[in-house]
Amino acid sequence: xxxxxxxxxxxxDRGMSLTELSERVGVTIxxxxxxxxxxxxxIRFSTLEAICKELDCQPGDILSFDEQ
Amino acid sequence: xxxxxxxxxxxxxxVGLHVTRIILWIALGGVAIxxxxxxxxxxxxxxxxxxxxxxxxxxxxxxLSDFFEVAYxxxxxxxxxxxxxxxxxxxxxxxxxxxxxxxxxxxxRSLGYALLIGEGAKFVFGFLSLxxxxxxxxxxxxxxxxxxxxxxxxxxxxxxxxxxxxxxxLTV
Numbered sequence: 001x002x003x004x005x006x007x008x009x010x011x012x013d014r015g016m017s018l019t020e021l022s023e024r025v026g027v028t029i030x031x032x033x034x035x036x037x038x039x040x041x042x043i044r045f046s047t048l049e050a051i052c053k054e055l056d057c058q059p060g061d062i063l064s065f066d067e068q
Numbered sequence: 069x070x071x072x073x074x075x076x077x078x079x080x081x082x083v084g085l086h087v088t089r090i091i092l093w094i095a096l097g098g099v100a101i102x103x104x105x106x107x108x109x110x111x112x113x114x115x116x117x118x119x120x121x122x123x124x125x126x127x128x129x130x131x132l133s134d135f136f137e138v139a140y141x142x143x144x145x146x147x148x149x150x151x152x153x154x155x156x157x158x159x160x161x162x163x164x165x166x167x168x169x170x171x172x173x174x175x176x177r178s179l180g181y182a183l184l185i186g187e188g189a190k191f192v193f194g195f196l197s198l199x200x201x202x203x204x205x206x207x208x209x210x211x212x213x214x215x216x217x218x219x220x221x222x223x224x225x226x227x228x229x230x231x232x233x234x235x236x237x238l239t240v
Contacts, residue, residue: 031240041238 004066007036010055025050082159089152096145102138133200140193140204147186154179168226168233176223183216 011021018036022029027047034040035047048059055062154175161167194206 027240034238035240039238040240041235043240047240 004064005038007062010057010061014055024054078159078162085152085156092145092149099142106135136196143189147182150182151179168229170230173223173227173230176226180216180220
């Protein structure tokens with residue numbers, strides 16, 4: 001149970017690489033990798049906003065709540 | 069004064085602690101040898117002087133109280149060495165720029181427990197000194213107990229600090 005991150009799926013749909021997203025959002029590849037692999041403990045609104053803007057999506061497209 | 073690097077308080081403390089560690093190792097070794105040798109002293113004295121009878125309870129001989137005094141010194145030096153080693157490990161993490169780690173919280177806690185054992189040993193040996201008439205000082209020091217509590221509180225502060233640092237590191 002918890003929050004799962006679907007960033008890799010959205011990135012795949014948009015055809016955007018981690019390096020490209022990192023440059024556009026202004027977050028290091030290491031930090032984006034932490035987010036992508038689900039190791040992140042928190043995400044700033046500013047980071048979420050920038051990611052959603054660059055990937056043209058909603059926060060719900062990246063994050064979801066799993067019961068199991 | 070800088071927190072880390074050459075000429076910093078941490079580096080000066082590290083040098084002082086390294087020197088103290090060497091002195092403590094020598095002292096501990098000396099006391100360990102004394103502990104091992106004490107039971108055989110009457111026989112050694114007898115062997116060297118040619119005397120068949122050495123009074124181990126006489127004024128000039130070795131008494132059980134002497135053994136307790138040496139054993140107490142051994143425990144004290146061992147605790148001091150343990151404390152110095154933990155402090156050096158903590159300073160090492162500071163030098164590498166990451167003092168807020170769970171390991172340091174554990175180190176501070178073990179440091180507090182070691183001091184607690186040291187104080188406990190003081191009372192145990194103090195009791196033995198009353199029974200066997202050994203010369204061991206057992207004065208109760210409020211400052212020492214407050215220091216032990218302070219170290220244990222610091223351990224919990226470091227544990228929370230480590231948790232916050234981890235959260236900070238994993239915030240994107």
